[in-house]
Amino acid sequence: MLRLYKKIGEVMKKIKSLFSAAILSCCALLFSASSNAVLITTTVNLGTVELATVQTSLDDSLIDSGMGVVSTYDMVGFDLVDLYIPLADGWNPYTWDFEAMIDVDNVMAGVEYLTFDVEDDGGWLYYLYVDLMSTYDNYGSIYDLYSGGYVFEAFEDDVTLVSSVGTVAVSEPAVFGLFAMAFAGLVLRRRRV
Structure with a gap:
């Protein structure tokens, strides 16, 4: 039973990181308007x-x-x-x-x-x-x-x-915004893993 809870926890972490990446991508698209x-x-x-x-x-x-x-x-x-x-x-x-x-x-x-x-x-x-x-x-x-x-x-x-x-x-600050958000996402992801 404990293994099952661990496995569910790992799956939830992966879903959470996938969801975070999707939100990060959507936010980056908001900044990429020209x-x-x-x-x-x-x-x-x-x-x-x-x-x-x-x-x-x-x-x-x-x-x-x-x-x-x-x-x-x-x-x-x-x-x-x-x-x-x-x-x-x-x-x-x-x-x-x-x-x-x-x-x-x-x-x-x-x-x-x-x-x-x-x-x-x-x-x-x-x-x-x-x-x-x-x-x-x-x-x-x-x-x-x-x-x-x-x-x-x-x-x-x-x-x-x-x-x-x-x-x-x-050009609006699209490139800078994309790189800054991607970098922040990578930093947050590395700290959690």
Whole structure:
């Protein structure tokens, strides 16, 4: 009778470890979901001069959600990915201010509002304000902080945004989650055996 109880105990341990492995696998699958993001690349031109290239990402769940215009300030999944200013290349540019807006119900229109204020180590300040709904106040400039003068300025229709919209797969912490859970399962299993 004692052997029978031991045998039942061993079978129950095996079933328990099999059940634990199944739960671990199901939890790992929860972490392995991936999502897409819309990557919007916007080129900023001041007349014939390319001032900057801005990359922003928009979470796929926001597209056609009925939210209308969202801003990078809203913290809803519309974020700055990269702000590249060719003239500041190698001068460690620092962004003092940045905001972009996009209509999530009309993503193909691209960025509708963009403003930034960037300074580099070379003493140059790059400023932009663009609102495609009202081009009257659009303004962009390159300012020399050392001499205290504007090197280049553009107004109204001379300030243009050219946006291209694409999608990119955003990996969530799936791989890390899978490895961490598998490792934890192995550690727990070894301690019990």
